[in-house]
Amino acid sequence: MDMEARGHSEHPEALRLWLRMLTCTQLVEKQVRSQLREQFDTTLPRFDLMAQLERNPEGLKMNELSRRMMVTGGNVTGITDQLVAEGVVERAGVEGDRPAYRVRLTARGRKVFGEMARQHEAWIVAAFESLSAREVESLHKLLGKVKQHHNAQQLDKLETI
Amino acid sequence: MDMEARGHSEHPEALRLWLRMLTCTQLVEKQVRSQLREQFDTTLPRFDLMAQLERNPEGLKMNELSRRMMVTGGNVTGITDQLVAEGVVERAGVEGDRPAYRVRLTARGRKVFGEMARQHEAWIVAAFESLSAREVESLHKLLGKVKQHHNAQQLDKLETI
DNA sequence: TATTGTTATACTCTATAACTATA
């Protein structure tokens, strides 16, 4: 239960923070995964992919899905295959631009996802219900700095090539 | 790169926060994993297990490792096997209490882990370097509330049985 | 040749459950 008892002897604050962040994320993620499994017989990556498509009704290329899900291309193909087999997602060809499919939710997919998203939202709200609106906002903002810093770093790396 | 573009249409603040938290954690975690692989040819769970042992020089039972790593027992056996094969960890029997081994770092394990931990710390410090000491402390505290709330929930659940 | 997507492969991690051995 306490992964935080893990740090190196020097324990700088950043390390303590990271271990706690990892613990919190895992706690929530474990619960979301098991609920998705129990209630909808699905997995987090499948849910993720559908969520991306719901936000982009016109569809997304495999390419874009890969980038947004932070996963390599081959995996996106596999997850998409599963969802197509379940009938919640479809590959729509674009004429004159053959291999650049677009993947979209089907009507059934939109319906199924709607129900899942409703539940998912409830789990997440419950996970953070001990925080005030102010605190949620504060956390969001602080993590925003972390994310932006990471992106800036990656950009720097690219520019030095 | 932007998993946050994933939420349901209602977008309550808690959901936005969760998606951002998940993104941040994955960014850092991916980097840690790949560095551990490249520089030390090891994995995060293996590193975790060694870190737990470093904090408990007298050793830990499989039992305790399982709880602390938030992973089921069978897996701990497997990870321990790997580390024993590498010679960085050992199973020390306790007389008159046979199956209750204690797992400990070997001398070589302590040395190897020391070097890994030093690097690991540097990666983490870099990941959060955009935050002031104050902000790190604030994040740590807010996440503490989330963690505690989760633990309290689990406790409630047990008591109703 | 560069880009997009797929296929094949291999490996790590995981949970579950059946099993063994001890107390």
Place this chain on the structure above:
DNA sequence: TATAGTTATAGAGTATAACAATA
């Protein structure tokens, strides 16, 4: 019986690399 640990199994998730097809 209850507890500690192991083994076996199956599945998820991932990266890598080879491959095909297109532009």
